[in-house]
Amino acid sequence: MHELPQTLLTGLALGATYGLIAIGYTMVYGIIQLINFAHGEIVMIGGFGALTIWLWLPSNTSLTLAIPLMLIGAVIASVAVATAAERFAYRPLRGAPRLAPLITAIGLSLALQQIVWSFYPNAKKARPFPQISGDSFQLAGNLHLQRNDIFVLVAAPICMAALGLFIANSRTGRAMQATAQDPDTAKLMGINTDRIIVLAFAIGGGFAGVAGVAYGLRIGQVEVLMGFILGLKAFTAAVLGGIGNIYGAMLGGVVLGIAEALAITYVQDIPGMQQLGGGGWANVWAFALLIAVLLLRPQGLLGERVADRA
């Protein structure tokens, strides 16, 4: 079992990435009950935003300097596209039957893929993302921390803590909670709920931008279709944690990431299941976990039952 700590650490880095993306699903769902299926593409756009900055920088720029600039580029690109999607794709459908914005989200997801594929230089194949070079850090005997994983392990807790403080303590954060719980009554309090909805998309977009950089660093490349499975996994994480709950999203991400890493490492050791182990089966185990949670605890790990509106 000497590889267990290493598996957990790998799972944690993977899960933190899922968690960052899951926040976007859960914030938007919490406020307008929309599953924004284009959110995976917002992550992809963040990745390309960061890549764009990297390509602009002089080729000898050190990554220590470049990463913060790439992060800013990623966040700007993701927030811009996420809020534009809200304004021009979803807002006109406010009040329409729920299926309409859902189908719009799926269409938007395809449209964003096609736009990047058609117009971003050389995006028809995966584009290499800069990597932090150097050996991994040896934390203990057999436990190694990859340099490229450090980014997400630092960024995710900072983003999460900042968001938690903002929502619990700021005036706008309280207005967000009120809007999520009862939008009409929030309007009666004088809250501009349109602005709160834009803010939810913007925060989700910002986190997606951070996740886009994290993904690029971990995988070493960005590509047009990266948002699809990443978005689906993060959506799984959001449901797993209890959709609508921001801490649930992060917890769901970490649980999912660790479960995936454990499954990849250990399933093949189970007698009779040798052929079900390894990376190829990772998605199967992730979605099996989702099905199990939906059967046993449909509201998710931290979710509340919806019937609390008197």
Add this chain to the structure above:
Amino acid sequence: MTALLEVDDLKVAYGNIQAVKGITFTVHTGQVVTLIGTNGAGKTTTLRTISGLLTPQSGTITFDGQPLTKTPAHHIVARGLAHSPEGRRIFPRLTVAENLQLGAFLRKNPTEINKDTERAYELFPILGERRKQAAGTLSGGEQQMLAMGRALMSRPKLLMLDEPSMGLSPIMMQKIMETIAELKSTGTTILLVEQNAQAALSLADYGHVMEIGTIVLSGTGDHLLHNESVRKAYLGED
């Protein structure tokens, strides 16, 4: 004397169904005016339209001398109009204190807000005891007190109360009605929608009886309380 609220020939529809079919009434400063009537008479629709949550088909709403129609809902409270909605609609997962603070969302002066919060706790001592509790854990009557306290936190010129006694025990209902009387005695202008006609009319200076979207009868509270058809239809007498 000009009215604080003037509703003139207001018509509201949900799709093809006309819920309010041209009603006219006024509320003067210092008055308690009540709209009574059965379920589906259009009382709640009227209040939700005044608040900007619904858009009228036609007609005008004038508040404090200015037109109110076409003002978005989130600007209405700043004009001095607070709405305590049907079903109380407190924010269940926020605390009592946070709910009250949201009532003062657009106000800037923290000292004044704190003073008004303390006043709400004086008016409803149980809210003071439960200030740190999630509002969803309160009893129905306590939630109603919170909804009223929250509406008062904006220091409204006009307080609109929609069915404050709905679903409450007789004792709690009496307590709520006493509070409304107390607010009236301090000069608060109130537009009260109620199914409990007896209680509402005893409090009100003026009342209007609504039936399927129209006002069928108007008069002073006393007058309506002694009107035979009102007694038959709404006060359960033969």
